[in-house]
Amino acid sequence: LAKTTQPISMDSYEGQEVNITCSHNNIATNDYITWYQQFPSQGPRFIIQGYKTKVTNEVASLFIPADRKSSTLSLPRVSLSDTAVYYCLVGESGGYNKLIFGAGTRLAVHP
Amino acid sequence: NAGVTQTPKFQVLKTGQSMTLQCAQDMNHNSMYWYRQDPGMGLRLIYYSASEGTTDKGEVPNGYNVSRLNKREFSLRLESAAPSQTSVYFCASLGPNEQFFGPGTRLTVL
Numbered sequence: 001l002a003k004t005t006q007p008i009s010m011d012s013y014e015g016q017e018v019n020i021t022c023s024h025n026n027i028a029t030n031d032y033i034t035w036y037q038q039f040p041s042q043g044p045r046f047i048i049q050g051y052k053t054k055v056t057n058e059v060a061s062l063f064i065p066a067d068r069k070s071s072t073l074s075l076p077r078v079s080l081s082d083t084a085v086y087y088c089l090v091g092e093s094g095g096y097n098k099l100i101f102g103a104g105t106r107l108a109v110h111p
Numbered sequence: 112n113a114g115v116t117q118t119p120k121f122q123v124l125k126t127g128q129s130m131t132l133q134c135a136q137d138m139n140h141n142s143m144y145w146y147r148q149d150p151g152m153g154l155r156l157i158y159y160s161a162s163e164g165t166t167d168k169g170e171v172p173n174g175y176n177v178s179r180l181n182k183r184e185f186s187l188r189l190e191s192a193a194p195s196q197t198s199v200y201f202c203a204s205l206g207p208n209e210q211f212f213g214p215g216t217r218l219t220v221l
Contacts, residue, residue: 043201043214046208046210087153087154098169099210100156100170102153103152103153104153
C-alpha cells in the first residue's frame with residue numbers, strides 16, 4: 001500500500017492560491033492519486049484525480065511530476081468556504097482495494 | 112438518486128450494548144467501505160467489501176462485524192459496544208473514479 005504524507009495544517013487568506021503537497025514515495029504503476037475535501041460533520045467529497053502531469057477541473061488543479069512520488073493540489077483564489085480538511089489517497093482508479101486515508105491537511109482560510 | 116444513505120444519524124449506547132449501523136447505495140456500485148473518524152482525526156478503514164458475500168478487514172476491524180447483504184446494502188455491527196468506539200462512522204461506495212460517502216452516524220458509547 002502506498003502511504004501518503006501531507007502537512008498537518010496550512011493557513012491562507014482569501015483570494016490567495018493554495019498549494020498542498022502530498023508525498024507517496026512507493027506509489028505503484030497502476031495507482032492514481034485522488035484528492036478529497038471534508039467539511040466538519042460531513043463525509044469527504046471528491047475533488048480531483050490524476051495519474052501523471054497536470055489535471056484541471058472547475059475547482060482545482062493537480063500537478064504530478066514525472067516520477068509520481070508526490071503530487072500538489074492547487075486551489076486558485078481560495079475563499080472562506082474552502083476552509084476544510086484535504087486528503088490525498090493513492091490507489092487503483094475504480095479498483096477494489098484498501099483505500100486508506102491519511103491524517104489530511106487542515107486548511108484555514110482567513111479574511 | 113439518494114446516493115449513499117446511513118441510518119441512524121445519531122445513537123447513544125451503554126457499554127456492552129449491541130447495535131447495527133445500516134448503509135445503502137443506489138448507484139449500483141460493487142465496492143463498499145466502512146470508516147470511523149474520531150474527533151480531529153482522519154478516517155480509518157474498518158472493513159470493506161467487493162461484492163455480496165465478500166468482506167475484507169481494514170485498518171481497525173477489532174470489535175466490529177460486517178454483512179454485505181446484497182449489492183446495495185453493507186451493515187456494520189457492534190456486538191458489545193465500548194467507550195473507545197465512540198466516533199462518527201462513514202459508509203462509502205466506490206464508483207469508476209471516486210468514493211461516494213454517506214452523511215455519517217454519530218455514535219456515543221457511555
